[in-house]
Amino acid sequence: MKALFVLSIIVPVGLLTSLRLTGILKGPITISETITLSEMDWEFERPEHDMYIDNRLESVYVNDGLSAKFRVVIGTYSANQVVYDGNDIITIGLGLNSTVVNPNSFIESVHVVFRADSQPSKVDFLLTHINFANLSLVDVTSGWTIEEKQKEAYVRLAGLNHPESVFLWATAIWSLQTQSDQTHQREMTYELTYFNGTTYKKIIQPFQLKVAGR
Amino acid sequence: MGKFHIVRAKALTSTLIPILFLSVLLVFPASATSSWSKPRPASTITYDETIGKAESDSIASTEIAVTIGQYSENDPGYGYNDHLSLKISASANTRKGLQYDWFTWSYNWYTVSEPTGITGDDTGVDLTLPFPVLYYGVEYNHVWVCSNGFLSFDSQSTDPVPESIPNTDKPSSTVAAFWRDLNPAAGGSITYGIIDQTPQLFVISWNNIPNKGNGVPQTFQMVIRGRFQTDAYSENDILFQYQSITKDYPAAVGLEDQVGHKGTSYDNNSLYNGLSLKFGCLNAGYRLEELKIKLSKSDGYAMIDFIPNYLGGYNIFLSETTNPYGDFYVSTIAFAAGLALGEVGIIFETLLIMIETAAVLSGNLSEPSLTPHNAGVNENEAWITALTMEEGASLKPFDSTLAATIEWSFTDPNNRDHFLTITSEATYIDINTGEGDTIPTSVTLSMPTNNPPSTPQTPVGVAYGQPNCTYSYSTSTTDPDGDNVRYQFDWGDGTNTTTDWFPSDVTATAYHYWMETGTKYVKARAQDWNTLWSDWSPSLAVAITSGGGGGGGGGPPPRPRGADQ
Numbered sequence: 001m002k003a004l005f006v007l008s009i010i011v012p013v014g015l016l017t018s019l020r021l022t023g024i025l026k027g028p029i030t031i032s033e034t035i036t037l038s039e040m041d042w043e044f045e046r047p048e049h050d051m052y053i054d055n056r057l058e059s060v061y062v063n064d065g066l067s068a069k070f071r072v073v074i075g076t077y078s079a080n081q082v083v084y085d086g087n088d089i090i091t092i093g094l095g096l097n098s099t100v101v102n103p104n105s106f107i108e109s110v111h112v113v114f115r116a117d118s119q120p121s122k123v124d125f126l127l128t129h130i131n132f133a134n135l136s137l138v139d140v141t142s143g144w145t146i147e148e149k150q151k152e153a154y155v156r157l158a159g160l161n162h163p164e165s166v167f168l169w170a171t172a173i174w175s176l177q178t179q180s181d182q183t184h185q186r187e188m189t190y191e192l193t194y195f196n197g198t199t200y201k202k203i204i205q206p207f208q209l210k211v212a213g214r
Numbered sequence: 215m216g217k218f219h220i221v222r223a224k225a226l227t228s229t230l231i232p233i234l235f236l237s238v239l240l241v242f243p244a245s246a247t248s249s250w251s252k253p254r255p256a257s258t259i260t261y262d263e264t265i266g267k268a269e270s271d272s273i274a275s276t277e278i279a280v281t282i283g284q285y286s287e288n289d290p291g292y293g294y295n296d297h298l299s300l301k302i303s304a305s306a307n308t309r310k311g312l313q314y315d316w317f318t319w320s321y322n323w324y325t326v327s328e329p330t331g332i333t334g335d336d337t338g339v340d341l342t343l344p345f346p347v348l349y350y351g352v353e354y355n356h357v358w359v360c361s362n363g364f365l366s367f368d369s370q371s372t373d374p375v376p377e378s379i380p381n382t383d384k385p386s387s388t389v390a391a392f393w394r395d396l397n398p399a400a401g402g403s404i405t406y407g408i409i410d411q412t413p414q415l416f417v418i419s420w421n422n423i424p425n426k427g428n429g430v431p432q433t434f435q436m437v438i439r440g441r442f443q444t445d446a447y448s449e450n451d452i453l454f455q456y457q458s459i460t461k462d463y464p465a466a467v468g469l470e471d472q473v474g475h476k477g478t479s480y481d482n483n484s485l486y487n488g489l490s491l492k493f494g495c496l497n498a499g500y501r502l503e504e505l506k507i508k509l510s511k512s513d514g515y516a517m518i519d520f521i522p523n524y525l526g527g528y529n530i531f532l533s534e535t536t537n538p539y540g541d542f543y544v545s546t547i548a549f550a551a552g553l554a555l556g557e558v559g560i561i562f563e564t565l566l567i568m569i570e571t572a573a574v575l576s577g578n579l580s581e582p583s584l585t586p587h588n589a590g591v592n593e594n595e596a597w598i599t600a601l602t603m604e605e606g607a608s609l610k611p612f613d614s615t616l617a618a619t620i621e622w623s624f625t626d627p628n629n630r631d632h633f634l635t636i637t638s639e640a641t642y643i644d645i646n647t648g649e650g651d652t653i654p655t656s657v658t659l660s661m662p663t664n665n666p667p668s669t670p671q672t673p674v675g676v677a678y679g680q681p682n683c684t685y686s687y688s689t690s691t692t693d694p695d696g697d698n699v700r701y702q703f704d705w706g707d708g709t710n711t712t713t714d715w716f717p718s719d720v721t722a723t724a725y726h727y728w729m730e731t732g733t734k735y736v737k738a739r740a741q742d743w744n745t746l747w748s749d750w751s752p753s754l755a756v757a758i759t760s761g762g763g764g765g766g767g768g769g770p771p772p773r774p775r776g777a778d779q
Contacts, residue, residue, distance in 0.1 A: 050258060054290045075291025082262050083283035083301035083619050084524060091291025122523040126621060128590040129292065129519065142522040171292050173521065173621075 029108065032199035036206065037061055042074060043210040046088065046180045051077040053090075059205050065102035065197070070190045070205040071095035079180070087122075087175040090211065094172060096190060099165040102197040106162035110135060111191040112170060114143050116150035118185040120177040123153035129171035130155060134163035146177075162195075174209075181213040248657045250282055253664030253695050254296070254628050255744035260284045269655035273311035273500050276640035276653045278507075279303045285661075297623035298661065301524075304507050306640030306653070307613035309351040311497035312449070314469055314478040319492040323457055324417045324437060326407025332361050335399045335426065336372040344408050344416055345440040348449045348498070349387065350471040351612040357438075359406070359418055361398050363465065364390035365436065368472055374426065376466035380477030386470070388477075391436045391454040392485075393466040395426040402431055413440030425463055433458040446609055447645040449495035454480075456489045469493055501610030502602040503650060504641040505530065507618055509596045511589060512633035515626040518596040520586030524619035529611040530600040586618070591625060610645060624661075631662040665694040667718070667740035667748040670701060675736070678757050684727045689738045689751060693718040697742040704750070706734035715743070728758045 040057045055074040061067070073093035081089050094112055114123040122144045130137065135157040143153025155170055176184055190205040248267035266279035283299035286292070330339050338360040347354045347367075354367045362374050364385070371385030374395035379388065398404055402422035409415035416438040422431035437453035452469065459465075461483065470477030480491060505527070509518050589596035598618060604611040622634060635658050643650030668691050675687035693699050698715040703724045705711070711724045728734055735753035 050260070050284070052258070056290075073290045075289045076258070076286055078260075078284055078286070081283055081299065083281055083299045084521075091286070091289050093291045093293060124521045124523050126292075126519040126521075126623075127588045128517040129623070144523060169293060173291075175523065 029193075029200045031193065031202050034202040034204060036204040039206045039208050040072075041208045041210065042072070043212060044074070044077075045212045046176075046214050047077055047079065048180065048214065049079055053077055057207060061203060061205070064201065065105055066098065066100050066192075066194055066201075066203070068096065068098040068192055068203060068205075070207075072188065072207050072209075074209075084175055087177050088180070090174040090176070092172045092174060092188075092209075094168070094170045094188075094190075096166070096168040096192070098192055098194070100194055100196070101164075104195075104197040106164060106195050107134070107159040107166045108193040108195055108200060109138075109159060109191075110157045110166060110168055110193075111189075112155045112168075113189050113191065114153040114172070114174075115187045115189070116152070117145040119182050120144075120146045121184055121186070122173075122175040122177065123186075124173045124175070125153065125155055126171045126173065129169075131167075131169045132157055133165075133167040134160050135166050135168060136160050176211065179213075183213040184211045185209070249659070250280075250657070251660040251662065252285075253697070253744045254624075254632070254661045255285055255287065255664060255746070256628070257287050257745040258285060259745070265657050265659075267655050267657050269653050270310055271651065271653060273497060273651070274306060274308040274502070274640060274642045274653055275310050276304065276306035276638050276655050278636060278638035278655050278657055279305075280636055280657050280659070282659065292623055295623050295625055296628065297621050300620050300622060300636075300659075301617070302507055302620060302636060303615060303617045304505050304638035304640070305613065305615040306502055306505060306638070306642070307351070308497075308500040308502055308642050309471075309612050311500050312350050312471070313476070313496045314493045315496055316468075316478060316480055317492045317494065319453060319490040321455060321488050321490040323455060324407075324409050324415065324419075324435065326405050326409075326417045326419055326435075328405055328407045330359055330404045330406050330418070332359065332404045333398055335361065335397045336374050337361050337398075338370060338372050340370070341406060341418075343438070344414055347438055348441070349389075350449075350495075351498075352387075352472060358385075359404070360385075361404065361423070362396050363392040363394055363420060363423075363432075363434070364388055365418065376464060379466050379468040379479040380470035380474045382474035386474055387472050388474075389436065389452060389469045390466045392420070392432060392434045392456070392459060392482075394432075394463050396420065396423045396432060397426040398423050400424040400426075400429060402433075409437075413442055413445075415439055422458075425460070427463060430460050430462060431458070432460065447499040447501065449498045451495075452493045454489075454491040454493070456485055456487055458487055459485060461485070467491075497644075499644045499646040500642055500650070501612060501645055502529075502614050502640060503610065503643045504599060504601055504639075505614050505616040506597060506599045506637075506639040506641075507616060508637045508639065509589065509620065510594060510635045510637070511596075511622075513630060514591045515624060515630050516632050516634075517591055517621075517623045517625070518589040518634075519621045519623070520588060520596065520598060521619045521621065522586070525586065525598065525617070527600055527614065527616040529602055529604055529614040530616055596620070610643075614640075622659075629663055632660065634659045664697075664742070664744045664746050666746040667691045667693040667697075667699045667742050669749045670738045670740050670751040672752045673703065673736045673738050673754045675754065675756070677755065678759070679728070681729055681731060681758055681760065682727055684725050685756075686723050686725050687736055687738075687754070688721050688723040690716075690719060690721040691740045691748060693740075693742050695742065695744075697744060699740045699742050701738050701740050703736065703738045706736055706753070706756070728756075731758050731760050733757050 053074045057072040059070045075091035078089045124142045138156040138158050140155045143151045186209050188207045192203045247265050250265050261282045264281045268277040281301040285298045288294045358366045358370050366385040367387035369385040376393040401424050406418045419435040424431050434456045439451040465482040467482050468479030586598040600616045602614040637656040639654045641652040670689040670691040673687040673689045676685050700715045701713045701722045703711045705726045713722045716722050734756045737750045737753040739750045740748040
């Protein structure tokens with residue numbers, strides 16, 4: 001009976017320890033430093049008609065054995081889209097490449113987040129357009145802003161088998177639910193967490209996307 | 215799966231539904247097609263065209279409507295892929311199977327004394343019902359009582375001339391116990407009251423109301439029976455009782471649905487004093503169980519994505535996640551329940567909800583919580599399924615709508631034909647027996663590869679001219695897809711002219727004058743409706759000389775060297 005009692009403690013603890021050690025079960029990580037890079041701004045006046053924009057914002061960060069390239073591609077502006085309930089639609093491409101070079105370093109996770117808008121709008125990710133390498137998709141959700149309420153849209157990915165390099169491309173749709181004289185402003189961030197061989201660090205690259213009312 | 219809540223569309227009350235019935239006829243052309251095909255264009259185009267189709271059996275009907283929105287070419291946000299936006303609405307209803315039948319019943323006259331207030335000829339009054347009345351699948355809380363022996367749930371008619379039942383003319387939703395020209399101004403009374411039994415009875419009596427023609431008094435009544443708690447899936451019975459009537463004038467007897475497409479009548483020549491007729495509804499237990507939208511694509515060079523924030527519906531059951539309002543509306547309802555009414559020849563009446571209603575609803579945002587299944591390049595089908603549930607009650611509904619916006623994107627460089635079949639599947643069951651069926655209906659979309667127009671002929675026109683004189687030049691070409699084409703003339707002086715659109719093979723003419731002398735090489739190219747350009751035609755050399763040319767297409771000027779090269 002006593003042996004059973006001891007086993008009932010040892011077996012779960014041992015299993016837990018093994019899973020942790022093998023990386024199958026991940027515990028919470030402690031981030032020793034969070035570095036927020038300079039914000040990149042994009043501003044655009046709302047056009048009256050459809051417009052092919054093709055603007056690219058790109059930020060490169062190289063430090064501490066990590067190199068990362070963060071991209072935002074503003075695709076097209078489509079006004080008064082019937083199938084989107086008459087909203088104006090902006091397509092956005094999101095790209096990330098990152099590599100670590102230090103011994104025992106790896107990419108832990110990549111998060112892409114759209115925060116609140118200044119006006120009512122929605123953000124949707126297109127699931128079949130989320131392409132990635134050496135990552136696994138953890139969670140994806142749409143977001144919106146209405147009146148005082150808001151919900152963030154995000155894609156969360158985790159590094160697969162402690163990767164030294166990762167790639168991500170995603171497509172998002174930003175639906176503006178206002179007349180063209182209203183200004184929308186939304187922050188979008190990349191959050192890249194990596195292990196530099198010693199500690200975990202997080203790099204945040206914010207993008208400020210502003211669509212000015214006409 | 216978490217807790218559940220029910221999508222509420224408060225604007226869709228029973229008072230709105232009759233309006234929606236009528237809007238069927240206004241907004242959806244009976245000749246709507248069920249297929250759409252356009253060659254893939256070479257640049258962005260907005261189509262905003264709607265196709266649709268309906269199917270039905272004896273109990274239920276389902277409709278699908280697809281609006282084709284914008285085709286975007288080489289969208290950088292999509293990694294330079296092309297994509298087409300679609301709005302899909304699947305609606306279904308089981309009202310088609312509703313049918314009243316009559317039975318002779320034991321005569322038991324109810325005396326009621328509350329005056330309706332109807333005292334004039336051809337008048338009526340709106341009465342509040344003591345209990346909700348389910349009539350042809352719509353719940354009512356008021357009824358219009360007319361002096362001329364009928365009541366209506368939808369219209370305030372005082373028509374003294376009895377119509378055949380059913381009839382699409384007003385009044386609609388008519389319940390006629392003895393519809394003829396009666397005149398309460400000449401005597402008698404029209405009274406109403408509640409008989410307090412279980413379930414309650416609501417009684418309206420015409421007491422000694424004279425015929426307008428000969429003054430002979432008529433006494434009859436209508437009794438609407440309340441429903442037991444256990445009668446959730448049945449309609450209210452309606453009783454006609456005749457105490458003292460005459461057959462000296464025709465009368466309409468029976469009841470009809472909201473649009474007068476179906477109903478049940480009783481031969482007025484068979485009426486007699488002491489007769490009691492009970493009208494009961496058949497098939498009221500058939501309700502919707504599930505709605506599904508399914509998209510099947512033809513190839514591995516396309517993807518289908520549902521846009522989560524643009525999923526919605528009416529009378530559908532959603533798994534609950536976070537939402538800012540708790541009890542709320544669906545963010546996007548562009549279409550409402552469809553009603554294919556099932557009369558002979560009427561197979562397609564899809565109900566689009568009015569834009570105003572959609573606007574009301576879209577002002578309130580819900581968390582999209584249906585779970586769509588997208589189709590990547592390696593999957594053939596995308597789909598979304600919604601269980602149905604009546605708003606505000608744990609009842610299966612008569613009608614439901616599921617609406618979704620999708621993106622159909624293409625990974626090939628415009629060199630493959632793409633096809634998409636969009637199917638709505640409505641599943642209904644009889645609540646009482648568990649029997650049911652699934653009705654599918656489909657539309658097809660195709661985007662075949664587009665071919666550019668053939669190279670136009672060398673422009674035809676004068677080859678010699680003078681400065682500042684206007685000359686005409688013509689050309690034509692064939693578009694292999696039969697598209698309309700327009701032409702761009704390059705005048706060889708740094709300017710060009712683009713014509714209007716012409717059918718394939720029709721000659722187009724443009725006009726130009728040159729301001730300077732010299733040899734000008736005039737050429738043309740053609741663009742099809744899908745924005746693809748042909749190659750440039752061979753050039754026509756035109757010699758513009760200060761002393762030569764006929765001016766304005768006049769006599770032949772001196773021929774310059776190389777003019778016909």
